[in-house]
Amino acid sequence: MPKARSAAPLKTQAAAHHLLFGFALNVRQLRESESYRRLVLEQSSIAVAENAMKWSALRPAPDQYFFDDADFLVQFGEQNRIKLRGHNLCWHEQLPKWFDATANGANARTLLTEHIRTVAGRYAGRIHSWDVVNEAVEPRDGRPDGLRNSPWLRLIGETYLELAFRTARQADPTALLTYNDYDIEDESPYQAEKRAAVLRMLRRLKQRNVPIDAVGIQSHISAGTGHRYGASLQQFILSCREMDLEVFVTELDVDDRELPKQVAERDAGVAEAYRQYLDVVLREPNVRAVLTWGVDDAQSWLSGKRPRADGVPQRPLLWDAQFRPKKAVSAVEQAFVEARPAPAPAAGRSSRR
Template sequence: MNRRDFVTMLSATAVTKWASLETAVQAAAAPLKQLADQKGLMFGSSLALKYFEQSPAYKQLFVSQCDIATPELQMKWNSLSRQPGIYDFSTADQLVAFCATNRIKVRGHTLVWHDSLPVWVPGQLSPVTARTVMLDHIQKVAGHFAGKLYSWDVVNEALDPGSQRPDGLRSNLWLQNIGVSYIEQAFRATAAADPKALLVWNENYLEVSNGFGDAKRKAMLNQLDALLAKGVPIHGVGLEAHLRGDQANVLGDASYEAFLSELTQRKMKIFITELDIQDSSLPADVGERDKIVADIYRKFLTASLRQPAVKGVVAWGLSDAFSWISGYRPRKDGLPVRPLAFDINCQPKPAYFAIAEALEAAPRRV
């Protein structure tokens, strides 16, 4: 039985109901990091150590499946600094130490963002002070972890065509107080503070082939052209890929692959950084829902991984038991969401097999 037939069988049968099927699932579920490594790729997930305390099975699952991790919250500004100039790295240090022990690379996330700011930051920003506040933060945080991380998401979600700016930049506090040069300054400062780390611009909605997504892609390419021409050290682009179950017709098409090719021509390494699929609009039937979610994973990742510049896939969680979507976009019918590769019991779902198929179909990176 091939993987696709196995997915069909899973979609028609509740996995946790049949012990014999559970055994078959476990036997067929090769670690995703292993499948990725065979193609020169990385596979991983967002990480919060508190979930391991709640579920030892999840800890075992994480270590078995992942060779790269992104801190879910622990390196965001409001998690590190509750008061001006005072930083507490203890939780983030524990995460980095855990990953080092288990040979898991860490993506630093994130240095400059309009969200997840401590309450004290906005009041301290002005055209006179904002540059110093931003650069001090980068120097403290990137400097603290210097040499320990694989990469940094230096700027996060800096584009917004809805702002009606010709350059497509989001009108956030950094842009308002520093100007368009804040992106250049952030990358240069991070390179100085942690020179061995890969420096990434992490962005949302670049995956979606519609008017908004097309405008974002155009803005991203224009920004990269201008910044790279000045020698700004941008090494990669992260595609968040928080996808929705009703987006199948605007994902993974030729225009998306053409955009990835444009990034490649600019010598960008590409990462899928926050992958999950919201199922709030999908049918209640678990089998039908799981099949739709799996088909989207397969279509999107197959298209993404055809481009050799894509170096890794990071899901925003592994088990449905620990998905932010449960709170962010719950189902109106009250049923549990099922956005990830493994169910609440850490058993593989059709989504797992779809991801595995896409990894197996990917060309090997040289």
């Protein structure tokens, strides 16, 4: 069980073990809630926008960009010495309403490259890492290469992956370029198949000298007896290390639908899921950052998208709806403290970040 909570912020505990810790941020809350902002400043050394840098937020029209929220977040990070991750440059979801009627085989390459050049170029030198391509693998779509049958694949072909990464490197030579995905964490047969497909894709990109520096493991995990995280995930991270890829835990939270309704029991189960998961992930020194998908329980996407059968809100994060620390904070601290310390970063471009 988690030990007593330390007085040190999680960012301090993480830094002692060569890690960054932080949150996905809601820009409206960051602007309006003093409690929210205070907690972010106290606890985080890295952050990412929940939505402010996605296509749907940035592109109200094909020839228009809206940067107010993204600019605010980048300035907030710089003013407070919090590193920023960019999320994301190419995804099959949250595309603007105009996309389907506008994008076609003749203009899709231009749409993608101009978007990446404009967005990544605007923040060049100011972003720790970009999720360049998000969720490009889906074995259930039936392709031999395991790629998702996304709009980008249909309009451009599999070269869209290479196009996105090469364009991102040109637009921002200093950011760590990341492939980000979900359902690669547990020991189920489907997730084993997806892990293998992701590794095959990464090896293809590396063989073509595509500039990719890191892998984001989203880590939307679940509490309960049927969920195991262990040797297969650790081997996946080791395989990334062998390709000279850093690993970031990018969207960590714990689905509590299988736990009892009682708050104390749920919080204990969620805390144990955090500890067990991070005990596995943090064994490998190429894991460099841990971010939870949200700051407090009140704003978590899980209550809306994956509601509990009993109707009570999920409690998936480290702080509750009143910004009070939960048992999960101690569990994460414990995982940081017990993690194997990473060696000093090797010489090379990624060590600059």
